[in-house]
Amino acid sequence: MIAQAAFELRLLLRNGEQLLLTVIIPMALLVGVTLVDAVPLGVPAGAERLPVALGGVLAVAVIASGFTSLAISVGFDRRSGALLMLATTPLSRQGILGARALAAMAMVAIQVVVLVVTAALLGWRPTPAALALVPIALLGTAAFAALGFALGGAVRAEATLAVANAVFLALVAVGGTTYPADQLPAPLSSLVSLLPSSALADLLRWSAGAASTTSGALPVDAVILGVWGAIGAVIAARTFRWR
Amino acid sequence: MDAARLAQVFVAYPDGGRGLDGLDLTVGSGRVTALLGPNGAGKSTAVGVIAGLIDASAGAVSVLDGPPGRREARRLVNVMVQEDGLPTGAHAVELVRHIARLRGSPETAQPLVELLGLNRLKRTTIRRLSGGERRRVSLACALVGNPELVVLDEPTAGLDPRGRSIVWECICGIRERGGTVLLCTHLLDEAESLADDVAIIAGGRCRAQGTLTELTGGGEEIITFDGPLHLDVAGLARALPEGSRVQESSPGRYRIEGGATPRMLATVASWCAQHGVQPRNLGAGYQTLADVYWRLTEEYTEGTGGAGS
Structure with a gap:
């Protein structure tokens, strides 16, 4: 499974479109959100915005790799028979999906490093809580990967492509990622805070050192993320089709 | 095993x-x-x-x-x-x-x-x-x-x-x-x-x-020959003894069941002569894999014809 995960990571890193989605877009978001005042973060533009921006953008990066990219690749690999081809090797079916999730996690680890370095160049200074960035990002990846398998394993490849990208854009825009749920208008705000994207972003913002996140809400966020992951896993286990 | x-x-x-x-x-x-x-x-x-x-x-x-x-x-x-x-x-x-x-x-x-x-x-x-x-x-x-x-x-x-x-x-x-x-x-x-x-x-x-x-070896011997596409297999069957079966088993290849006797061979050759057809590879023998394949899959494959008398 490790060998398969390493192989898939190599393919991911070689794929330009994937890198645009998983690395370039989050990097551009980080720089933009930090420097441009138009995005309401509740904090003025400049270095003070960095913890808030970094947490949100890391969540976007996790969703890009763990959900969007994974769902799309699963959808197309189902159609092309690539998953079936692997299923004829000694890799078990769980191993095939596990390797894919593992590759997404490795990709996320790389994204975290790239984004943290970018943030540091912009003037971000980590607090001890930053040690939790990678573990939180990986847990988030696991939860979103479960949702990615649920989508990519059940829906036609083209539909997966459309839905995965639409969901990605929606979560970037109003999913509580790029800017926190509490900055949204009232009825939307409480709804959005129940989304896994918002929960993950809250956890990452806390870890990045954003003071605005009340740490009392963190366990709730962790539970929300876990529940979404479990829902994804149950749906995937019931509906995943190999072709 | x-x-x-x-x-x-x-x-x-x-x-x-x-x-x-x-x-x-x-x-x-x-x-x-x-x-x-x-x-x-x-x-x-x-x-x-x-x-x-x-x-x-x-x-x-x-x-x-x-x-x-x-x-x-x-x-x-x-x-x-x-x-x-x-x-x-x-x-x-x-x-x-x-x-x-x-x-x-x-x-x-x-x-x-x-x-x-x-x-x-x-x-x-x-x-x-x-x-x-x-x-x-x-x-x-x-x-x-x-x-x-x-x-x-x-x-x-x-x-x-x-x-x-x-x-x-x-x-x-x-x-x-x-x-x-x-x-x-x-x-x-x-x-x-x-x-x-x-x-x-x-x-x-x-x-x-x-x-x-x-x-390919089982059963009776058959007569086969190659010729132009879509010969009048029904006409050929009428020229042969009762019970013979003529079939264009694959495009341009004809197989005849009903006994591969010298007389049958001669009848086929003479029918071909009357119709200006050169019966290439005319011969009697056991069927080839192709013959067996075409016969067994006939009803599942489009575009094959057959006739009996």
Whole structure:
């Protein structure tokens, strides 16, 4: 499974479109959100915005790799028979999906490093809580990967492509990622805070050192993320089709 | 001992279609078995069942003395499926090496890379390969490791003559070292050249299985000849004794059942003379694999005609 995960990571890193989605877009978001005042973060533009921006953008990066990219690749690999081809090797079916999730996690680890370095160049200074960035990002990846398998394993490849990208854009825009749920208008705000994207972003913002996140809400966020992951896993286990 | 055995296997698809309709098939160990049949006969479904990719809805399936798709079977059975399923972003050679590693025998990759002429494609991604090159990569992936059973679904489709001859060499090589091959093909000459056993399936069922001699040698002798397309087979049948049956078994090839006597041969020759037809290869003998194939699959294949008197 490790060998398969390493192989898939190599393919991911070689794929330009994937890198645009998983690395370039989050990097551009980080720089933009930090420097441009138009995005309401509740904090003025400049270095003070960095913890808030970094947490949100890391969540976007996790969703890009763990959900969007994974769902799309699963959808197309189902159609092309690539998953079936692997299923004829000694890799078990769980191993095939596990390797894919593992590759997404490795990709996320790389994204975290790239984004943290970018943030540091912009003037971000980590607090001890930053040690939790990678573990939180990986847990988030696991939860979103479960949702990615649920989508990519059940829906036609083209539909997966459309839905995965639409969901990605929606979560970037109003999913509580790029800017926190509490900055949204009232009825939307409480709804959005129940989304896994918002929960993950809250956890990452806390870890990045954003003071605005009340740490009392963190366990709730962790539970929300876990529940979404479990829902994804149950749906995937019931509906995943190999072709 | 049999490497794979299917007994009364049914596969029903969710859309109501029948993949297999009571298929009986035996793949003898250490032998090459060719699986023939028209499009939609159920060949690829049978491959899927043996590979453990498709579950049988009824019937008994045994692969290397156990259920298909179990871990040991996945280790010892290599499958080349028709829709090759190669990851398009991978480099050709890198992929072959990776699959060899997954099969626990990384050392088996390089000889195949060389034999199949893949060395020059080292840095080429799968998506940029030609159809034939892709087929070779797919074949290499199906041959790495030390499989006991290799299942090949139309391995020579789209290959040039040299590529085909390399594939044939590989298949013979597997048999020489005691391995078993199940070969799905549409090429009857491929089956005749390579196979120890032949199974002909149509409509999801086995219509005949046996050695080449068993399939072609039984029964009475027939008369065959080649001529122009679409001769008046009904007219020829009327010229022959009662009970004779004339058929254009494949385009331009005619087979006549009802006793291959010298008198029959003379009648055919004289009918041809009257109609200005040159009956090339006119002769009497046992049927060829092609004759058997066309007869058994007639009702499942469009565009064949026949007439009796």
